[in-house]
Amino acid sequence: MTLLQSLKNIVRSKSIHVAYVDVGSCNGCDIEVLACLAPRYDIEQYGIYVHNNPREADVLLVIGAYTPGWEEKLQSLWQKIPDPKVAIAIGNCPISGCLFNRPHTLVDPPVSKHIPIAAQVPGCPPRPTEILSAILSVAPTVFKDFEVRK
Amino acid sequence: MALSLLYYAQEFLRGEWAKKFLAAKTAPLVTPPHFRNYPELTGKTCTHQLICMMACPAPGAIDVVMTPEGWKPRIHIGHCIRCGLCVEACPNGVLTSGRILESMFYDNTKLSFSFRIDVDTEKCMGCGNCAVACPVNKLIDAQMSHGGRASTDDLLLKVSEGKCHVLHVEKCTGCKTCENHCPNEAIRVARLLEAIHSPEEEL
Numbered sequence: 457m458t459l460l461q462s463l464k465n466i467v468r469s470k471s472i473h474v475a476y477v478d479v480g481s482c483n484g485c486d487i488e489v490l491a492c493l494a495p496r497y498d499i500e501q502y503g504i505y506v507h508n509n510p511r512e513a514d515v516l517l518v519i520g521a522y523t524p525g526w527e528e529k530l531q532s533l534w535q536k537i538p539d540p541k542v543a544i545a546i547g548n549c550p551i552s553g554c555l556f557n558r559p560h561t562l563v564d565p566p567v568s569k570h571i572p573i574a575a576q577v578p579g580c581p582p583r584p585t586e587i588l589s590a591i592l593s594v595a596p597t598v599f600k601d602f603e604v605r606k
Numbered sequence: 607m608a609l610s611l612l613y614y615a616q617e618f619l620r621g622e623w624a625k626k627f628l629a630a631k632t633a634p635l636v637t638p639p640h641f642r643n644y645p646e647l648t649g650k651t652c653t654h655q656l657i658c659m660m661a662c663p664a665p666g667a668i669d670v671v672m673t674p675e676g677w678k679p680r681i682h683i684g685h686c687i688r689c690g691l692c693v694e695a696c697p698n699g700v701l702t703s704g705r706i707l708e709s710m711f712y713d714n715t716k717l718s719f720s721f722r723i724d725v726d727t728e729k730c731m732g733c734g735n736c737a738v739a740c741p742v743n744k745l746i747d748a749q750m751s752h753g754g755r756a757s758t759d760d761l762l763l764k765v766s767e768g769k770c771h772v773l774h775v776e777k778c779t780g781c782k783t784c785e786n787h788c789p790n791e792a793i794r795v796a797r798l799l800e801a802i803h804s805p806e807e808e809l
């Protein structure tokens with residue numbers, strides 16, 4: 457591995473940019489993602505930055521049970537994210553539809569039907585620590601040596 | 607001069623400092639012991655009363671399966687919302703999660719169930735599917751005829767005058783079989799779950 461590549465790997469591991477999208481949740485998981493930003497969990501000390509712009513994101517956190525309003529929007533949002541990219545399902549909603557997945561409802565889980573999901577963080581809602589460790593564990597496999605692999 | 611530079615370098619350029627500057631300051635927080643995680647088995651014997659499944663609010667979160675060691679509840683991660691109701695509801699203490707069992711013991715609480723059955727008389731066509739399908743009815747009158755008409759009034763559900771009537775709602779076990787067998791979505795079973803503070807003498 458070249459020196460340049462190892463330098464890139466170090467920089468990448470310290471600068472993971474996260475965008476989150478709520479495709480129809482109860483807002484519980486959104487609040488847990490916000491709690492990651494607060495001093496108690498302080499996600500930025502791990503080099504993870506949350507700001508909601510898919511164009512500069514590496515990781516997309518998908519929250520919610522996928523309501524019909526997202527039919528084309530989620531796909532195009534996913535395509536806007538530059539490579540290397542990864543989507544993580546946060547909460548039960550994108551995995552199973554959670555409590556909303558009942559007869560006569562319009563939700564269409566799992567979200568992995570619509571965009572590729574690399575990791576799932578189950579829980580209703582998951583703890584901020586669980587979200588944090590999911591991002592940290594998925595990041596090296598996706599971003600390390602990305603240029604060489606391609 | 608050189609000596610003092612060396613002294614400063616030794617004092618301030620410590621590896622520990624550099625590491626702290628570059629790496630995370632605190633490890634991810636550990637999960638506290640009172641955290642209600644996914645329910646786990648305590649090893650006590652499950653008697654297959656399915657009360658956990660009845661209490662569970664999340665679709666597909668829990669089922670009770672036969673294993674070589676007998677009946678065992680099984681939690682489905684991704685569906686379970688970690689509410690802990692199954693832990694509280696189980697009469698045999700088969701499940702545990704966080705400090706639920708301890709606090710139930712100290713506060714002397716238990717869950718009580720009751721069910722409410724609503725028949726929408728506008729929609730009900732009196733077909734009797736519900737009364738025939740109901741497993742409680744089956745125990746009372748195994749010979750119940752097609753159409754849900756029967757002679758005895760001990761039944762839970764009975765069809766008379768072309769409509770379904772709820773006679774003994776207290777016998778309902780909340781299985782929702784009737785709901786699943788009604789062709790017209792006319793019958794609805796609602797579960798009323800109450801945490802009761804049982805009186806001291808009951809212990």
Ligand code: SF4
Nearest residue numbers: 481484547548549580
């Ligand atoms: S998983 Fe639970 S907390 Fe998260 S959005 Fe769905 S219902 Fe809300």
Ligand code: SF4
Nearest residue numbers: 662686687689690692
């Ligand atoms: S903790 Fe709640 S959601 Fe999970 S299996 Fe038990 S009752 Fe169901």
Ligand code: SF4
Nearest residue numbers: 740778779781782784
């Ligand atoms: S929910 Fe009650 S009334 Fe309906 S089938 Fe089950 S026991 Fe019978």
Ligand code: SF4
Nearest residue numbers: 730731733734736788
């Ligand atoms: S199954 Fe439905 S329509 Fe038929 S008698 Fe029962 S409630 Fe009425």
